[in-house]
Amino acid sequence: LNQDLVGVQIEQRDDDVVVARLTGELDISVADHARRKIADAVPNSAVGVIVDMSELEFMDSSGVSMLFSLARQVGSHRQQLRVVAPPGRPVSRVLQIVEFGRAAPVDDDLDSAVAEIATQRASEPPRG
Amino acid sequence: VSDLPGLFDVRVKARSIAYLFAAGATLGLLTLAFPHDEEVRDVPLIVLAGTAYVVAAVVWVGAERAREWHLHVLLLAGTVIISLANYYAGPSTLYPLFYLWAALYAFYFFSLPQALAQMAFLAVAYAVVLAVQNADMVVVRWLLAVGTPLLAGLLISRLLARLRRQARELRQSEERIRMVLDTAPDAFITLDRDGCITTWNVAAERLFGWKKQEALGKAMRELIVPPEFRDRHDARRQALIETDAPVATEHYDVEFERRDGVRFPGEATVSKVEASGEVFVSGFITDVTERLRRRAEREALLREQAARAEAERVAEIVGGMQALVDAALAQRSLHGILRDLVAQVRGVLDVGEATIYLSDESGRLTLGASTPGEHAGGEEFAARVAESREAVLARDDRLIGVPLLAEGVVTGVLVAGAEPPREFSGEDLTLLRLAAERVGLAIAHARVYEREHRIAETLQRSLLRERVPHLPGLDVDARYLPAASEAEVGGDWYDVIPIAGGAVGLVMGDVAGKGLAAASMVGRLRSALRAYALEGHDCGRVVDRLNRLLWTEPEESQMATMLYVIVDPAASTVRWVNAGHPPPLMVAGGEPRFLRGNASVPLGVLPFPIYEEVSAPMGPGETLLLYTDGLIERPGEHLDDGLAQLAARVSEAPEEPKAFLDHLLATLVPQGGAADDVALLALRNLPVREQFSAEFPAQPESLAPIRSMLRRWLSHAGADDVEIAEITTACGEAATNAIEHAGTGNGASFEVSGRRDGPEVEVAVRDQGSWRSERPDDHGRGLGLMRTLMDTVAVEPGADGTTVSLRRRLGQRGGEA
Numbered sequence: 001l002n003q004d005l006v007g008v009q010i011e012q013r014d015d016d017v018v019v020a021r022l023t024g025e026l027d028i029s030v031a032d033h034a035r036r037k038i039a040d041a042v043p044n045s046a047v048g049v050i051v052d053m054s055e056l057e058f059m060d061s062s063g064v065s066m067l068f069s070l071a072r073q074v075g076s077h078r079q080q081l082r083v084v085a086p087p088g089r090p091v092s093r094v095l096q097i098v099e100f101g102r103a104a105p106v107d108d109d110l111d112s113a114v115a116e117i118a119t120q121r122a123s124e125p126p127r128g
Numbered sequence: 129v130s131d132l133p134g135l136f137d138v139r140v141k142a143r144s145i146a147y148l149f150a151a152g153a154t155l156g157l158l159t160l161a162f163p164h165d166e167e168v169r170d171v172p173l174i175v176l177a178g179t180a181y182v183v184a185a186v187v188w189v190g191a192e193r194a195r196e197w198h199l200h201v202l203l204l205a206g207t208v209i210i211s212l213a214n215y216y217a218g219p220s221t222l223y224p225l226f227y228l229w230a231a232l233y234a235f236y237f238f239s240l241p242q243a244l245a246q247m248a249f250l251a252v253a254y255a256v257v258l259a260v261q262n263a264d265m266v267v268v269r270w271l272l273a274v275g276t277p278l279l280a281g282l283l284i285s286r287l288l289a290r291l292r293r294q295a296r297e298l299r300q301s302e303e304r305i306r307m308v309l310d311t312a313p314d315a316f317i318t319l320d321r322d323g324c325i326t327t328w329n330v331a332a333e334r335l336f337g338w339k340k341q342e343a344l345g346k347a348m349r350e351l352i353v354p355p356e357f358r359d360r361h362d363a364r365r366q367a368l369i370e371t372d373a374p375v376a377t378e379h380y381d382v383e384f385e386r387r388d389g390v391r392f393p394g395e396a397t398v399s400k401v402e403a404s405g406e407v408f409v410s411g412f413i414t415d416v417t418e419r420l421r422r423r424a425e426r427e428a429l430l431r432e433q434a435a436r437a438e439a440e441r442v443a444e445i446v447g448g449m450q451a452l453v454d455a456a457l458a459q460r461s462l463h464g465i466l467r468d469l470v471a472q473v474r475g476v477l478d479v480g481e482a483t484i485y486l487s488d489e490s491g492r493l494t495l496g497a498s499t500p501g502e503h504a505g506g507e508e509f510a511a512r513v514a515e516s517r518e519a520v521l522a523r524d525d526r527l528i529g530v531p532l533l534a535e536g537v538v539t540g541v542l543v544a545g546a547e548p549p550r551e552f553s554g555e556d557l558t559l560l561r562l563a564a565e566r567v568g569l570a571i572a573h574a575r576v577y578e579r580e581h582r583i584a585e586t587l588q589r590s591l592l593r594e595r596v597p598h599l600p601g602l603d604v605d606a607r608y609l610p611a612a613s614e615a616e617v618g619g620d621w622y623d624v625i626p627i628a629g630g631a632v633g634l635v636m637g638d639v640a641g642k643g644l645a646a647a648s649m650v651g652r653l654r655s656a657l658r659a660y661a662l663e664g665h666d667c668g669r670v671v672d673r674l675n676r677l678l679w680t681e682p683e684e685s686q687m688a689t690m691l692y693v694i695v696d697p698a699a700s701t702v703r704w705v706n707a708g709h710p711p712p713l714m715v716a717g718g719e720p721r722f723l724r725g726n727a728s729v730p731l732g733v734l735p736f737p738i739y740e741e742v743s744a745p746m747g748p749g750e751t752l753l754l755y756t757d758g759l760i761e762r763p764g765e766h767l768d769d770g771l772a773q774l775a776a777r778v779s780e781a782p783e784e785p786k787a788f789l790d791h792l793l794a795t796l797v798p799q800g801g802a803a804d805d806v807a808l809l810a811l812r813n814l815p816v817r818e819q820f821s822a823e824f825p826a827q828p829e830s831l832a833p834i835r836s837m838l839r840r841w842l843s844h845a846g847a848d849d850v851e852i853a854e855i856t857t858a859c860g861e862a863a864t865n866a867i868e869h870a871g872t873g874n875g876a877s878f879e880v881s882g883r884r885d886g887p888e889v890e891v892a893v894r895d896q897g898s899w900r901s902e903r904p905d906d907h908g909r910g911l912g913l914m915r916t917l918m919d920t921v922a923v924e925p926g927a928d929g930t931t932v933s934l935r936r937r938l939g940q941r942g943g944e945a
Contacts, residue, residue: 025835028864055664058835058860060864060913065907093853094913097917
């Protein structure tokens with residue numbers, strides 16, 4: 001029931017990018033649920049996944065752990081993970097404190113994250 | 129005799145006087161033909177005779193136009209002629225005898241005074257003649273000539289008067305008889321010896337259509353007797369006439385024929401009458417069509433009454449069964465129906481015992497219900513009945529079994545046993561078969577209903593949360609009271625949805641309809657609303673989308689009233705949208721006020737209604753009440769009265785939600801339950817205190833309420849948005865640790881307390897486990913966050929638990945984000 005606390009909306013973009021938009025609050029009661037929901041939505045063919053936290057009201061260290069775990073999972077498929085967290089919001093403050101930037105890039109808004117992924121793809125050799 | 133008045137007709141009188149003139153003249157001339165006295169003067173007498181002849185001729189011819197006074201004048205003239213004749217003939221002749229003629233005429237045709245007047249003129253005229261002649265014995269002659277006719281005339285006059293009277297009496301008597309016969313309601317006919325009609329009254333005219341003048345003289349057999357009965361008519365008439373008795377009467381029921389050919393049944397009372405040697409037949413005839421019809425009607429009525437009595441007897445018995453079906457349709461439990469059924473069957477059929485076996489899906493029979501005591505029939509017999517699918521009589525007609533069928537499927541078997549000397553008859557069999565038809569349907573219906581009801585009830589229970597979530601700083605309680613009479617689950621629902629940021633969404637709704645359909649609709653609305661609410665939409669958009677969901681519902685027109693309220697304790701406001709629901713009630717310091725702004729139409733009514741969010745302040749200590757119309761609607765009462773009642777009860781109710789709701793239910797819901805389902809939801813915004821302490825179950829689900837409580841308290845303590853977010857995050861980490869340490873389940877709890885110490889806030893989290901610095905998969909990030917976000921973090925391990933104290937001075941870290 002507590003899964004209602006967080007909302008996860010998946011958007012499959014035609015440029016092989018999956019955008020997961022989070023709303024509500026992300027704590028230990030829903031973190032695993034959110035991770036599975038995002039991971040399941042990412043096909044092997046996807047280039048990368050963007051976790052959009054612009055509208056997430058709250059995130060604690062369990063949310064951070066979820067992101068690390070997601071980053072590992074995505075990395076193992078040689079896919080990119082990018083997180084969107086506008087500065088000045090409680091979520092971006094948490095990400096900053098735990099230095100999440102070392103694990104995956106954090107963007108200010110969704111547009112720049114999408115653009116970054118496109119750039120990265122262009123610079124990489126095409127995968128077999 | 130009846131023609132007597134005709135003798136006094138003026139024509140007859142005129143012709144008679146003409147005869148007299150002519151006869152007198154002829155007699156006078158004849159006397160002249162014989163040798164006679166010298167003194168008789170022939171010439172004047174011949175002239176007089178001629179005159180008389182002329183008068184006679186004129187009167188004879190003009191008799192048609194004669195008047196009464198003409199006759200008087202003629203008679204006077206005749207008297208004058210006779211007198212002149214006496215004068216010219218001299219006293220030796222017998223001419224005075226002519227006076228007798230005039231007198232007789234006068235007394236015969238005129239009234240007595242008129243006749244006497246004529247006689248007086250006659251006396252004077254003859255007296256004058258005698259005086260002129262100066263003859264002998266004048267007085268004797270005069271007396272003879274006048275006295276004789278006077279005497280004769282008077283005698284005639286008397287005779288005539290008597291004859292007239294007798295004729296009149298006879299006429300009146302006949303008139304009376306005819307009137308009696310003509311006004312008689314029945315036809316009266318008399319026949320002569322040969323069967324010809326001699327009397328035919330008005331009623332006969334009416335009855336047969338033949339006029340009197342058409343009927344008289346005709347043979348009755350030809351006129352009104354149908355051809356095939358004519359011989360019998362003749363035979364009967366002949367037999368009646370030939371009876372020895374002078375008077376005889378017979379009754380016959382016979383058929384007659386009217387002039388227009390229509391036949392009718394008649395009753396004839398026929399008498400033989402023998403009078404003055406003449407024998408005839410008289411008869412009264414009555415049309416008995418109406419009487420026969422009434423008798424037939426009466427007989428039909430009696431038959432119908434008898435049939436109805438019989439029908440009512442059967443209906444009463446079957447009605448007993450029907451009552452049970454009605455009970456089943458009123459949706460009672462299958463078990464209750466079966467118990468009533470067997471009791472009813474025993475009562476109606478007057479049997480010793482009754483048992484109902486139910487057939488399950490595989491066709492196996494199990495005991496459904498039976499009257500108290502032993503049941504002799506047993507399952508073997510029941511199985512035999514179920515297999516034959518026919519009513520079966522057994523054990524010397526003391527055991528009877530009928531299959532209970534619903535749409536051709538055997539749903540069970542009804543077995544009834546009689547105690548001696550009672551034996552079952554064919555009638556019982558029919559009756560029981562009739563009963564079984566209804567019972568079968570009732571059982572099938574009850575089974576379907578029970579299944580649906582069970583599902584609906586389960587669904588409803590799962591939809592209405594038994595326990596509302598724990599919301600720090602807020603006290604929420606809810607009640608659901610099913611209607612007193614309704615066995616069906618209603619469409620009322622409520623929900624409490626914690627929303628990110630410490631707010632809480634309250635829902636109170638009422639889906640039109642009842643039962644499974646309504647319950648499942650509630651389920652869909654509830655899930656959709658939760659999803660929309662978590663997406664963070666404002667109230668208006670949430671309700672808008674629900675309306676679209678309902679509007680596009682393809683199955684049937686679904687409708688619901690709903691109230692969606694977001695209580696934001698941190699901002700001390702409520703925002704709501706009202707979709708056709710009774711207004712929420714806000715209570716501040718015992719003062720109730722309805723939040724009425726912008727109520728819109730119910731969901732599912734319009735494709736694009738406008739649902740606008742309205743907001744109002746809600747300070748600490750205030751209570752918000754949501755309810756469904758079952759609480760305020762009472763039959764025959766205006767809705768406003770119900771609302772006024774509610775406001776009155778609210779103002780006297782205690783503040784704490786549990787007691788608050790109990791008070792409302794106790795005072796507003798009548799003894800024995802409300803007419804409709806009642807759902808109630810009360811939320812109290814608890815007053816914020818300087819310090820707080822609350823216990824929470826050691827479960828991840830406690831975290832959101834703790835955060836919401838902390839936000840509220842921090843806001844009240846004067847923290848800004850960044851401080852609220854950071855301190856909440858840090859304390860959340862401590863709480864997460866406490867939950868993790870407690871392990872899974874087993875009812876452990878931990879305590880969160882807060883205290884403001886001057887410019888500093890301190891939050892302590894005390895658990896019952898042993899402290900570990902790290903959670904698995906955490907890599908110390910939780911503790912790191914606590915240390916970064918707070919000024920001090922103190923961990924005090926103890927024998928029965930660990931306390932983590934977090935302190936931070938407010939207003940110190942401006943712009944440090």
